[in-house]
Amino acid sequence: MANLSDITVSASINSLSAFIFLVAFAILRLQPMNDRVYFPKWYLKGIRENPSTAGPLVKHFVNLDVRMYIKFLNWIPAALKMPELELIQHAGLDSAVYIRIYLLGLKIFFPIAFLAFGVLLPVNYTGGNFSIMSLRMKDLTFEEIDKFSISNVPPASKRLVAHIIMAYVFTFWTCYVLYKEYKIVTDMRLNFLASQNRRPDQFTVLVRNVPADPDESVSEHVEHFFRVNHPGQYLTHKVVYNANKLAKLVGQKKDLHNRLIYYTNKYDRKPNKRPTTKTGFWGLWGKKIDAINYYTEEIEKLSKEEVAERERVINDPEAVVPAAFVSFKSRWGAAVCAQTQQTRNPTRWLTEWAPEPRDVYWNNLAIPFVELNVRKLVMALALFGLIFCFMIPIAIVQTLANIESIERVLPLLKPLIEKGSTKSFIQGYLPGMVLKVFLLVLPMILMEMSKMEGYVAVSDLEARSAAKYYLFLLVNVFLGSIVTGTALQQLKAFLNKSASEIPRTVGVSVPMKATFFITYIMVDGWAGVAAEVLRLFPLIMYHLKNIFLVKTEKDRDEAMDPGSLQWPITEPRLQLYFLLGLVYSTVTPILLPFIIVFFAFAYLIFRHQIINVYNQKYESAASFWPDVNRRILIGLMISQFTLLGLLSTKRAANSTPVLLVLPVLTFSFHKFCKNRFESAFRKFPLQDAMIKDTLERATEPQLDLKEYLKDAYTHPVFKGGEVALMDIEEDDDEFHLVATKRTSRKGSQVGTSDGSPEDRTGIYAV
Amino acid sequence: MANLSDITVSASINSLSAFIFLVAFAILRLQPMNDRVYFPKWYLKGIRENPSTAGPLVKHFVNLDVRMYIKFLNWIPAALKMPELELIQHAGLDSAVYIRIYLLGLKIFFPIAFLAFGVLLPVNYTGGNFSIMSLRMKDLTFEEIDKFSISNVPPASKRLVAHIIMAYVFTFWTCYVLYKEYKIVTDMRLNFLASQNRRPDQFTVLVRNVPADPDESVSEHVEHFFRVNHPGQYLTHKVVYNANKLAKLVGQKKDLHNRLIYYTNKYDRKPNKRPTTKTGFWGLWGKKIDAINYYTEEIEKLSKEEVAERERVINDPEAVVPAAFVSFKSRWGAAVCAQTQQTRNPTRWLTEWAPEPRDVYWNNLAIPFVELNVRKLVMALALFGLIFCFMIPIAIVQTLANIESIERVLPLLKPLIEKGSTKSFIQGYLPGMVLKVFLLVLPMILMEMSKMEGYVAVSDLEARSAAKYYLFLLVNVFLGSIVTGTALQQLKAFLNKSASEIPRTVGVSVPMKATFFITYIMVDGWAGVAAEVLRLFPLIMYHLKNIFLVKTEKDRDEAMDPGSLQWPITEPRLQLYFLLGLVYSTVTPILLPFIIVFFAFAYLIFRHQIINVYNQKYESAASFWPDVNRRILIGLMISQFTLLGLLSTKRAANSTPVLLVLPVLTFSFHKFCKNRFESAFRKFPLQDAMIKDTLERATEPQLDLKEYLKDAYTHPVFKGGEVALMDIEEDDDEFHLVATKRTSRKGSQVGTSDGSPEDRTGIYAV
Numbered sequence A, B: 001m002a003n004l005s006d007i008t009v010s011a012s013i014n015s016l017s018a019f020i021f022l023v024a025f026a027i028l029r030l031q032p033m034n035d036r037v038y039f040p041k042w043y044l045k046g047i048r049e050n051p052s053t054a055g056p057l058v059k060h061f062v063n064l065d066v067r068m069y070i071k072f073l074n075w076i077p078a079a080l081k082m083p084e085l086e087l088i089q090h091a092g093l094d095s096a097v098y099i100r101i102y103l104l105g106l107k108i109f110f111p112i113a114f115l116a117f118g119v120l121l122p123v124n125y126t127g128g129n130f131s132i133m134s135l136r137m138k139d140l141t142f143e144e145i146d147k148f149s150i151s152n153v154p155p156a157s158k159r160l161v162a163h164i165i166m167a168y169v170f171t172f173w174t175c176y177v178l179y180k181e182y183k184i185v186t187d188m189r190l191n192f193l194a195s196q197n198r199r200p201d202q203f204t205v206l207v208r209n210v211p212a213d214p215d216e217s218v219s220e221h222v223e224h225f226f227r228v229n230h231p232g233q234y235l236t237h238k239v240v241y242n243a244n245k246l247a248k249l250v251g252q253k254k255d256l257h258n259r260l261i262y263y264t265n266k267y268d269r270k271p272n273k274r275p276t277t278k279t280g281f282w283g284l285w286g287k288k289i290d291a292i293n294y295y296t297e298e299i300e301k302l303s304k305e306e307v308a309e310r311e312r313v314i315n316d317p318e319a320v321v322p323a324a325f326v327s328f329k330s331r332w333g334a335a336v337c338a339q340t341q342q343t344r345n346p347t348r349w350l351t352e353w354a355p356e357p358r359d360v361y362w363n364n365l366a367i368p369f370v371e372l373n374v375r376k377l378v379m380a381l382a383l384f385g386l387i388f389c390f391m392i393p394i395a396i397v398q399t400l401a402n403i404e405s406i407e408r409v410l411p412l413l414k415p416l417i418e419k420g421s422t423k424s425f426i427q428g429y430l431p432g433m434v435l436k437v438f439l440l441v442l443p444m445i446l447m448e449m450s451k452m453e454g455y456v457a458v459s460d461l462e463a464r465s466a467a468k469y470y471l472f473l474l475v476n477v478f479l480g481s482i483v484t485g486t487a488l489q490q491l492k493a494f495l496n497k498s499a500s501e502i503p504r505t506v507g508v509s510v511p512m513k514a515t516f517f518i519t520y521i522m523v524d525g526w527a528g529v530a531a532e533v534l535r536l537f538p539l540i541m542y543h544l545k546n547i548f549l550v551k552t553e554k555d556r557d558e559a560m561d562p563g564s565l566q567w568p569i570t571e572p573r574l575q576l577y578f579l580l581g582l583v584y585s586t587v588t589p590i591l592l593p594f595i596i597v598f599f600a601f602a603y604l605i606f607r608h609q610i611i612n613v614y615n616q617k618y619e620s621a622a623s624f625w626p627d628v629n630r631r632i633l634i635g636l637m638i639s640q641f642t643l644l645g646l647l648s649t650k651r652a653a654n655s656t657p658v659l660l661v662l663p664v665l666t667f668s669f670h671k672f673c674k675n676r677f678e679s680a681f682r683k684f685p686l687q688d689a690m691i692k693d694t695l696e697r698a699t700e701p702q703l704d705l706k707e708y709l710k711d712a713y714t715h716p717v718f719k720g721g722e723v724a725l726m727d728i729e730e731d732d733d734e735f736h737l738v739a740t741k742r743t744s745r746k747g748s749q750v751g752t753s754d755g756s757p758e759d760r761t762g763i764y765a766v
Helices: A004-028 A032-038 A040-044 A066-070 A075-081 A084-091 A093-125 A132-137 A144-148 A160-195 A218-229 A244-269 A291-315 A331-339 A369-389 A391-400 A403-409 A411-418 A420-453 A458-482 A487-495 A501-509 A511-534 A536-548 A553-559 A567-587 A589-612 A625-649 A655-682 A686-699 A705-709 A744-749 B004-028 B032-038 B040-044 B066-070 B075-081 B084-091 B093-125 B132-137 B144-148 B160-195 B218-229 B244-269 B291-315 B331-339 B369-389 B391-400 B403-409 B411-418 B420-452 B458-482 B487-495 B501-512 B514-534 B536-548 B553-559 B567-587 B589-612 B625-649 B655-682 B686-699 B705-709 B744-749
Strands: A204-208 A234-241 A276-278 A288-290 A320-328 A350-353 A725-731 A734-740 B204-208 B234-241 B276-278 B288-290 B320-328 B350-353 B725-731 B734-740
Touching (some): A004 A032, A004 A511, A032 A040, A032 A536, A040 A589, A075 A589, A084 A093, A084 A589, A093 A144, A093 A160, A093 A567, A093 A625, A160 A567, A160 A655, A160 A686, A204 A331, A218 A320, A288 A291, A320 A331, A331 A350, A403 A411, A420 A458, A458 A501, A458 A567, A458 A625, A501 A511, A501 A625, A511 A536, A511 A567, A511 A589, A536 A553, A567 A589, A567 A625, A625 A655, A655 B369, A686 B218, B032 B536, B040 B589, B075 B589, B084 B589, B093 B160, B093 B567, B093 B589, B093 B625, B160 B567, B160 B625, B160 B686, B218 B234, B234 B705, B288 B291, B320 B331, B320 B705, B369 B420, B369 B458, B403 B411, B420 B458, B420 B567, B458 B514, B501 B567, B514 B567, B514 B589, B536 B553, B567 B625, B625 B655
Antiparallel strands (some): A204 A320, A276 A288, B204 B320
8 A cells, every 4th residue: 555655656657658658649640651540530531631742752751840849739629629519420429429428427526526525535534533643653654545535534433424425415416417418318319310311220120040941942931921021011131141151261362462462562672582481381481482473373272262152152042041131111110120029939030120231240140049048158157257267277377488388398498598687577577468468368358258149240249248348347356456366266255255244345445445546547547548549559550561561542541540449448447437436435535536537538538539540340329328327327336335334344334224225226226217218229219210211201202222222231241352253132032143343442331320421621630 | 843743643634624624615515505606607607597496495505415415526527627728718828827837836746756755765764874773762852754854864975966966857857847838838828819809909009108298188199199100000099087086986886885785685674674874984883864765865975976076087188197098900000019119218108018908907007107116116115124024013013912002992891801711812812813914914915015016907916916925925934934033034144144154054954844844735735725615705705795785686696706816825825835845855855745735636626716616807818927937947946055055064065066057057047938938928929910910801801990999998987887877989089978878797898808608508517
């Protein structure tokens, strides 16, 4: 535990590093050569062009205009300038609502901090758990920060009433703000959905587990079923192919293409020397051969294989999975079909809203119902294992990664390792590195686990990953820091404790960990967010690609990596701040300003990023909000149980029933929110569908919906690519193969959220 | 704890009392004067007439045919003779499926008992926890029944493996039987629904929380909304009146009528003396007056009041509640409307399947959404209080009901009370009586609580009451017997114990309570079920009514009280036997035969009762089965945790992980069942609706559905009664009042389950 001056030092260091990141960002973003790293969104929108080529060559890469450097901080007002409505048009509703979470943090914690500083801080400080005499005597050892915390209030003191009242006030305030925010977000979502242009998914339902029929193909069966049971509404459908292998081949070919380009570029630069490569793994060993010839041949070979596979997928009835995208003549028809049960057996003809075409996760469409259940069970057990036993494999790897075992496996390296500096590095950093690498890889592991659970939309996968990551952070970071020891040890300890003792254990150690969490907020929150804006990794990657791979303007477009919000990582981390803020609001209010600074700073940074950088992969119209709301309420309930446990150790056991009311109220508030708002995020009301349908029928009576929907739900490998690819067109139950040449850009843009042309040339990207 | 001979004695006593009940039943049912008590169902169906009046008068009342008495047990084969399909037609699906629960018990426990006796009993008996030497020495004190229980196996014995294997076998067997049964019941339900005749609820949706509209009445608003949002499907609708006060007046009038009849009968019998009554409460005190004149006047007064109230309800727009029954042109249209969300705000225009007309609980239709949430929360807290603190008010009443306080309140009774026998009766029995009365009244209290929660169908109310009662029995009978002390003390004890200690505590005391539960099964199960068939209370009530109230044949019809299955009471009690059987299957298998006898006996009795006696108030098409399945699985999980706790005290802690797999598997089986079957009980698939619609359109193209549905969902007080009542007919948005005279019987029969004429004259009622 640190005292007040320790925290001051830590705050200075972290503020400084955050400041350094910001200055570096302010300078780097002004360099024209980094323009595509810091403003990729505007390039993707086609508004920003390459810097003009007039003037000396150096001006292409470095900004020599001194005036620009003087105003180097004016990205901050620029980031705040764009009004919300325009932000939604520019970056989509998901992003616009996402940054509202930071604003929500400010709305919740600013008044709470105000009250806590006004009421609880004086109460704690004058609590007199330690008399002034004893304070003077132990002046050096006593942690000053504790004087502002509830620890300073003596047991069974009447002063604790203040904390109980404040717990009530904070609960009501949090619920009030959450209610208002939920209402606003719901309205935003519904208005967004209502104002959306025509999109294929509005008319389309995904039907899964089509039962096998001995007399009909899947396609015929689907058509007949929906013609009979949704008469007058059924329009067309698209069967789903199991093109996973084909997609893999296409991916391999793209990889080989990249290498070919790399070697061609190399040859272009030094035409006197043909580049060579080796046949072995990653070109590291094996026979030396001419690289350009080798890769050209390989690509040809793969192309043939691809064509054969494409033929097979299209002609083999086995390649058709028992799922289909069924489109209706109206949004009303699709809404009806998505919300109703089709047949007696609820495991067949399962209908749900089709995800946006770019949101579909194609690999999971073929999983049968029973297998889905087994997969979910297995993954639940695996998650439990991962959360509570993740330290075991880490420890094993750490043991293996010590000097002796490295020397045994790779005796060649022995002289190198035996050097003093290397040795200490391996001994000191390697175990920590292993843990760090695991934590970096963790979101990917969780994503793979979610994929195995069989969800068919990327948005669902991300939501599930976020839920898993939240649980992991809650157990291993929050509880793990408070009740020290690995999660498995904690679990054992908790199992052997009584139900009423658990909050007590947590409650007692919470005030002692306040300084730890303050440091955590500054390192992870302040400096971490500042690092986000610098985009160091994309910056390096872009320049590497630029040097080795880029030949044409299109290549440069592809070298850009705008990234996205990384919802499954950022949201759970963000929730930790809500949890910390709520838990410490009554216990150690001195922590609150650090949280407020984090929320304000992150709001600014992420608003800038979603305006200038991120390119979301899909648009879910803020469908994540129920999760956000629920997790904040979980945090609130944890804070209430913590306070309850803490007070019961302060010989204020009478307070238990009074405080027990709070989680009950919070839980019923959660139920209320669920009833009141959640269906707006899960279902599509018939009235809205009818209004949109009627409007469209009046404004566009000539619309050929069948033509519009024709290719929307075609598997991406059938849609585009550099080489001439085939396209499947379905017409009157027969498949015609039409060889068309499409660029992949065109393919990936089918069905993007809102094609409204953005005609204001980047006035917000200064 | 009792030894083997104690149990033998108890078994003899209870078998004897059960036998006496049965003999009494066998004799009483043969008397013609009791015919309407023991065969009311056949009278209600119109198949059975009064016994022929030929022969001497005494033959009307007493059966003198000796041959009948010889065959007095032949009601047993008669009860088993009716095949299931006919049973469904005769008594409805609810009843037919209900007695399948007893069969299910036999299917589960017969093989389990067989295996347990074959494997576990020898293993336990030769366990040798006590050597033969010690057995001889303590021959008298040692309880022999324990030699067959797991208690006889020494700690850390290898023999415990047998119990673990058996726990797995029993779990898989139970789940297998449950799965098969769930499948059968689902098919029965779907076939029943598919073969059902046309019923108003198939076309009708209940819409609640119609928002207020300043320009339109509720009726207009409903019509416009559904005309727009379900075009082509909307047919008609019926608004709901708040006629609660009117219904009360009608009830009061009926009560006065009964009294008038009573006094008229009295006068008819003794024409020389006009009967008198007193004006005060229940005619107990006040001025003496002529009874017939008094009640005639009172009824006239009330009739006027009723007419005025009827006028008010119909003309006052305030009396229309924001709810309506909306009917569609097809079952498909109703299925779509019931399953979809209508508007953005999920708290408005809530649609759900309309309950059967006779299943509607009218009083709750007007409760607004927010209030519903508050009511549910309050009732949840009240239920918690009731379960854990019900002993507190009981104890208070018991303290008040002692001799001193009675003497203080009613000094008049002092000389009576001071008599020795009365005193000892009050001191000995009154506290027990108070508890007994509470337990008798409890289901009614729970029903009132469910009503307050605001459910709108009687079937829902009963399901909710059953859930509450099950919880009560689980905590206060099962846990209360095992962990002695009141529920509140248990709760405190459990809160102060660790999570892993709770199953241990339960596990240790479970084997010790085996004999107690065996006695319980015999008293409550054997003798209790035999008492059910005797129908002592309805028998007495019928004869009392017959003497004082019956004048006409119709009066006699009304004096019959066929009763019904009392689902909210019998099912939770029944679940207790499943729980006991599963818990003791591995611990003390000697308990199983008692359970099997109960299930077999109860199956017989209840099959007889549903054929000859009960008249169900509504038909839910076995919609209770998911509850039954879930509760048996809860019992299974409790049994697994109990064994786990028990073994962990037997120094077989290694078994914990092995046994921990079982509840996880059971829980995922529950999830699987829910996914696979439950929606068949909650939703109505579009395909089935479409098939029925198509069939009906082909067979009855001329059907006037609007006419058919006209009066189905009219509040019962507008429908019938002895006096001329009004009826509301709605046509083209205008209300016409049509005074029609209907009999109440006709009204109550609208929409009964299956009007198929039963033309076999009671061959099963011997």
